Amino acid sequence: MISLNWVKNAQNQWLQFEALNLSTVPTSASGVYIIWHAGNPGKTVKVGQGNIYDRLCAHRNDPYIMAYRSQGTLHVTWAIVPAAQLDGVERYLGNYYKPLVGDRFPDALPLAVNLP
Secondary structure, eight states, X not given: OBOOOOOOOTTSOOEETTXXXXXGSOTTOEEEEEEEEXXXXXXXXXXXXXXXXXXXXXXXXXHHHHGGGGGXXXXXXXXXXXXXXXXXXXXXXXXXXXXXXXXXXXXXXXXXXXXX
């Protein structure tokens, strides 16, 4: 199992997706990310990979993702992952969480990671 460091805020809480100041996200950070909504029950909205800054900016403008804020506060976390492992880690997370948006994941063997 690959051990990832999932990003939280300074108070060790999950980041609120809409309140996150995107200028604090390193523009060179590449890895995997998870967006979910709080609630009872909370659900995973999106699992993805790539340049974290670019992907989060795009998702803030995605009406399919933003529609889930009506279900509960949207949260986000990400972890830096080496390029050679991105596809496998995204596949593992997608298989595990079964996100509400997006249903296709890389054609790669899943690489198990610690969950956030």
